[in-house]
Amino acid sequence: MKKIIFYLMFAVSLYSQAINANSQQLLQLIDYLGVDYAGAVEQGRVINEAEYKEMLDFSAGIHQQLAALPDNEVKDELLMQGAKLSQWVRDKKPAQQIKSLTDTLHSTIISVYNITVTPYAQPELKQAALLYKQHCASCHGVTGEGNGAAALGMDPPPINFHDINRYQQRTLYGLFSTITQGVAGTGMTAFTELTDKQRWSLAFYVGSLAVKNDIKPNDVNHHPLADMTILTTITPAQAKAQYGEQGEQVMTFLRSHPDALFTDKTSPIEFTKQKLRDSFTAYQKQKNDLAYQLAVSAYLDGYELIEKNIGALDKQLMFDIEAAMTDLRNKIRSTASIDSVDNQITTINKKLDVAAALLTSKSLSKEATFAGAFFILLREGLEALLIVAALVAFLVKTKRLDGLRYIHFGWVSALIVGILTWWASVSLFNISGASREITEGIAAIVATVVLLYVGFWMHDKTSAAKWKSFIDDNMHKALSSGTLWTLSGLSFIAVYREAFETILFYQALWVQTGPDGQAMVFSGFITAAAVLVVVGWLIMRYSVRLPLRQFFAVTGWLMFILAIIFAGKGIAALQEAGVLMSYPVNFFRVDLLGIYPNLQGLLLQFVLIVLALFLLRKKSN
Numbered sequence: 001m002k003k004i005i006f007y008l009m010f011a012v013s014l015y016s017q018a019i020n021a022n023s024q025q026l027l028q029l030i031d032y033l034g035v036d037y038a039g040a041v042e043q044g045r046v047i048n049e050a051e052y053k054e055m056l057d058f059s060a061g062i063h064q065q066l067a068a069l070p071d072n073e074v075k076d077e078l079l080m081q082g083a084k085l086s087q088w089v090r091d092k093k094p095a096q097q098i099k100s101l102t103d104t105l106h107s108t109i110i111s112v113y114n115i116t117v118t119p120y121a122q123p124e125l126k127q128a129a130l131l132y133k134q135h136c137a138s139c140h141g142v143t144g145e146g147n148g149a150a151a152l153g154m155d156p157p158p159i160n161f162h163d164i165n166r167y168q169q170r171t172l173y174g175l176f177s178t179i180t181q182g183v184a185g186t187g188m189t190a191f192t193e194l195t196d197k198q199r200w201s202l203a204f205y206v207g208s209l210a211v212k213n214d215i216k217p218n219d220v221n222h223h224p225l226a227d228m229t230i231l232t233t234i235t236p237a238q239a240k241a242q243y244g245e246q247g248e249q250v251m252t253f254l255r256s257h258p259d260a261l262f263t264d265k266t267s268p269i270e271f272t273k274q275k276l277r278d279s280f281t282a283y284q285k286q287k288n289d290l291a292y293q294l295a296v297s298a299y300l301d302g303y304e305l306i307e308k309n310i311g312a313l314d315k316q317l318m319f320d321i322e323a324a325m326t327d328l329r330n331k332i333r334s335t336a337s338i339d340s341v342d343n344q345i346t347t348i349n350k351k352l353d354v355a356a357a358l359l360t361s362k363s364l365s366k367e368a369t370f371a372g373a374f375f376i377l378l379r380e381g382l383e384a385l386l387i388v389a390a391l392v393a394f395l396v397k398t399k400r401l402d403g404l405r406y407i408h409f410g411w412v413s414a415l416i417v418g419i420l421t422w423w424a425s426v427s428l429f430n431i432s433g434a435s436r437e438i439t440e441g442i443a444a445i446v447a448t449v450v451l452l453y454v455g456f457w458m459h460d461k462t463s464a465a466k467w468k469s470f471i472d473d474n475m476h477k478a479l480s481s482g483t484l485w486t487l488s489g490l491s492f493i494a495v496y497r498e499a500f501e502t503i504l505f506y507q508a509l510w511v512q513t514g515p516d517g518q519a520m521v522f523s524g525f526i527t528a529a530a531v532l533v534v535v536g537w538l539i540m541r542y543s544v545r546l547p548l549r550q551f552f553a554v555t556g557w558l559m560f561i562l563a564i565i566f567a568g569k570g571i572a573a574l575q576e577a578g579v580l581m582s583y584p585v586n587f588f589r590v591d592l593l594g595i596y597p598n599l600q601g602l603l604l605q606f607v608l609i610v611l612a613l614f615l616l617r618k619k620s621n
Contacts (some may be wrong), residue, residue: 003373021114026065027106028181031174033058033085034102035166038095045092050155054185059086074112079528081105084539098435099169103238110233111282117173118228119200122262128205131198136206139187144209152188159177167210168237172255175203176232204258211236220260225250227274228261260449269356272302276328276345283332283341292332299325300576303352308372310355317355319589324348326575326582328600333581359599373524380498380593381532383562384411387451387494389536390555391487393543406484410491418499441579443497444570450490451563453610456615562613566604568594 033055040051042485063082068391069075110117133142141147141160146160159166161409182190191199215222225231225239225247231254235243252258275298284292303321306354328344388411395403507520543554575582575598583599593603 003339023069023109025177025181026062026069026581027109027115027175028177028183029058029062029065030102030106030109031171032183033062033089033175034099034106035169037098041092041095042512046092054156055089059089062086069109069113072112077114078105079109080081080601085220094231105260109292111287118256120198121197121230123197123201123258125201125206125208125256125258125620127198127203128201132200132205134200135191135194137579140206144206149399150187156186158187161206161209164210167207170207171235172203172207172232175207176200179203179511191226204255208252208255211252212256213249214256215253216247216257217246218529220253222251223247223250225254226261227278231255231261231475267356268305269352269359272298272352273349275302276348279328279332280342280345284338288332288335288440292329295325295329295332296576299329300487304353304361308376309359313358314355317351317358321348321351321355323584324351326584328354330581330583333457369520370524373506373521374528375524376500377525377528378531380502382535382592383565384494384498385532385536387562389539390543390558391491393540395487396540396554397543403484403487403606406488407491411495414492415499416502418496439575441517441570443493444566444573446493448563448567448570448608450486450493451566452461452561452612454487454490454559507620563596563612564608565592567608568601571604572598574597575600 032586036051040046040048046052062537063079063086066078066082069078073249081104085098085105085313088098109115132140132144134428136144137148138150139146139148139154140161141151141158144161146158148158151158161167176199178188179191179194179202182188191202194202220226223243223246225243230249236248236251242250243250263356275294278295279291279298282288282294295456299322303325307318307322310321324344324347328348331341331344388407391407392404395407506525571580573592574580580600585597585599585602587595587597587602589595589597594605
């Protein structure tokens with residue numbers, strides 16, 4: 001029980017990362033085969049036997065890894081394409097035909113499995129030049145021509161980054177994957193010791209050696225290639241074919257100057273609008289899964305970061321935008337007409353314009369900033385505080401002070417892991433808003449189950465016979481190691497599910513305010529922390545004064561109530577992440593109590609209330 005509870009959070013995160021890592025290796029194989037096949041086969045005959053054997057091996061590996069991908073509605077089609085690719089390699093089909101099929105496979109996997117294909121932060125080419133000298137020059141040569149001192153005798157030889165034909169066929173994401181994964185059977189090893197940012201920096205650096213363009217084309221920031229997702233996932237040849245000479249110039253410039261995409265940081269509202277535009281474009285092309293993912297990202301990675309800022313100025317507008325974006329996701333999932341989706345996005349954009357004007361004309365005052373900082377911590381921390389304080393009071397009341405270390409271990413570990421998760425998200429890899437909400441949603445559902453278990457366990461001690469048996473049975477035996485670890489796991493889950501999100505919300509609030517406002521962020525945080533300390537003290541002081549039976553009853557009911565709250569919040573988080581569809585109903589909303597106007601959350605809460613009343617009544621008889 002303790003292992004399931006304590007490590008579930010890590011399992012969810014690691015599962016998501018494992019899928020991404022396996023998919024990344026698969027994409028690398030596909031990219032490598034698409035580029036290198038031309039060096040193995042020409043006009044239906046093998047021109048390099050060793051290279052051709054490698055292509056056969058890679059095509060078989062691609063089909064095998066496709067079979068290992070999670071099931072979805074397009075997996076069968078992917079497997080058919082994988083089988084076709086293997087057959088075409090055996091049949092020595094033309095290189096252009098192979099390249100076309102690998103491009104299709106590559107783009108489909110990225111869109112369907114929502115693979116992260118962009119750097120989370122600006123690549124640093126000056127730093128990359130130093131990294132290249134340290135890690136790459138010995139094989140690829142000082143200038144990147146594949147003639148380094150260690151290259152002698154290598155088979156296959158190191159890549160010549162100045163090879164214009166190869167340059168035309170390689171994506172930046174493909175280069176990043178090769179640096180990350182290495183290439184089996186060659187001298188190219190995986191550079192796992194480098195950070196995500198360093199590997200992306202190297203990818204941009206070597207991806208710009210063949211052709212440099214230091215002259216900034218006109219209107220580059222409004223060109224389609226100025227979208228980082230497009231820039232990193234199409235080849236220079238594709239850029240020229242799709243966007244002409246201008247596209248080729250923009251591609252070469254942005255590969256050499258990625259800072260151009262990071263100079264002007266996109267505001268959360270502009271980010272939201274861009275994702276909505278991308279979502280509609282995908283929907284028009286009947287890529288409904290991608291459209292849905294982009295709509296989810298528009299909310300979680302854009303709007304949600306300033307949601308509380310807008311709420312401080314106009315709470316109804318905040319709710320209206322959130323409801324409109326939920327309606328959009330529902331329309332996409334139910335395959336509504338293109339006009340209906342278009343009209344819904346237009347409605348959202350109008351509301352976003354109102355929000356943008358509000359934020360501009362009424363930039364957060366000191367009072368609003370203070371209130372935002374205060375309520376972020378109070379709202380996110382209150383449930384966790386109630387649980388931890390109640391568990392501590394329980395152990396104090398039952399004179400099991402030796403068990404306090406389990407509770408403290410749980411919540412202190414949660415804070416540390418939460419801070420480390422945030423640090424990793426800005427330093428090592430990108431954690432999407434959807435991943436954040438899925439983690440929070442699953443944690444809330446798990447917490448609901450554990451809270452119900454602990455609540456029933458405590459309520460069970462309120463009957464006279466059970467209470468006497470509990471007292472007579474020796475506390476040390478009644479509170480076994482498994483029970484203590486269960487309480488520790490509950491302490492961990494309750495705090496971790498709030499810690500990471502609280503940090504992100506404060507980060508967003510910080511960048512939305514000036515120096516004066518940032519001082520109020522500290523004030524709001526400290527005040528909210530003080531309130532939470534007082535609440536915890538009150539719980540401790542007055543609950544331990546209750547007779548033991550009454551204490552169990554009060555604490556048990558508190559656990560039940562919190563379980564109902566967590567159930568509502570868990571469903572809402574999974575709906576925001578796009579895992580569950582939301583069915584809005586005409587009902588009131590109370591965020592603090594986990595009450596939201598959607599059918600699934602309210603239905604689950606109602607079922608849990610009925611179940612709790614039934615079981616409690618049964619135990620009372």
